[in-house]
Amino acid sequence: MRSGAVGTSAGVGSGRPHTGRTVGSATVDTSSTPAGAAPVDVLVARLDGGIGLPSYAHPGDAGADLVTTEDVTIAPGERALVGTGIAIALPAGYAAFVHPRSGLGHRLGVSIVNTPGTVDAGYRGEIKVLLVNHDLREPAVFSRGDRIAQLVVQKVERAVFHEVTRLPGSARGDGGYGSTGR
Numbered sequence: 001m002r003s004g005a006v007g008t009s010a011g012v013g014s015g016r017p018h019t020g021r022t023v024g025s026a027t028v029d030t031s032s033t034p035a036g037a038a039p040v041d042v043l044v045a046r047l048d049g050g051i052g053l054p055s056y057a058h059p060g061d062a063g064a065d066l067v068t069t070e071d072v073t074i075a076p077g078e079r080a081l082v083g084t085g086i087a088i089a090l091p092a093g094y095a096a097f098v099h100p101r102s103g104l105g106h107r108l109g110v111s112i113v114n115t116p117g118t119v120d121a122g123y124r125g126e127i128k129v130l131l132v133n134h135d136l137r138e139p140a141v142f143s144r145g146d147r148i149a150q151l152v153v154q155k156v157e158r159a160v161f162h163e164v165t166r167l168p169g170s171a172r173g174d175g176g177y178g179s180t181g182r
């Protein structure tokens with residue numbers, strides 16, 4: 001929990017321990033994981049000593065912020081592959097997804113070309129972010145240490161693909177691409 005004028009309260013009526021912070025008369029859930037779920041351990045190698053570990057801005061955030069190791073200016077409509085200075089080893093059965101930050105999209109028109117980027121459990125290289133500046137007029141300017149993306153760690157399934165000649169029916173069928181109307 002961040003320092004500040006926040007308190008810890010016991011859950012009421014849930015029958016289980018519950019941590020929260022009090023904002024006005026409301027209690028805001030500050031648990032960073034679903035009830036009873038332990039956080040997953042992810043090994044991190046810092047490839048750039050001046051860069052910190054990925055970090056969650058708030059309890060309960062899904063994405064841990066990633067920063068750029070370099071100063072970079074992206075011209076309107078251009079893209080740039082940017083290093084984050086970290087490499088990770090995820091447990092088997094997990095992947096990490098590199099998502100854009102909504103604030104950068106709103107403020108600068110910056111997103112990620114291949115959003116979300118997929119970091120495989122077996123990948124040991126530096127996590128990089130392929131930023132794109134969608135703004136038509138203004139360059140996007142980032143300094144070393146600026147937060148450029150967020151990393152969401154998730155469990156993933158491995159599928160076994162079984163070929164069939166005919167798929168089971170469904171309510172949607174092959175409708176898509178606006179088939180339900182506007």
Ligand SMILES: O=c1ccn([C@H]2C[C@H](O)[C@@H](COP(=O)(O)OP(=O)(O)OP(=O)(O)O)O2)c(=O)[nH]1
Pocket residue numbers: 098114116117118119120121123126127128129130
């Ligand atoms: O935004 C991203 C996306 C991917 N990667 C790294 C981790 C991932 O495990 C690896 C390969 O990514 P992906 O499978 O998307 O790349 P590909 O174009 O299919 O290349 P490859 O042939 O290497 O799989 O690149 C990143 O660092 N950032």
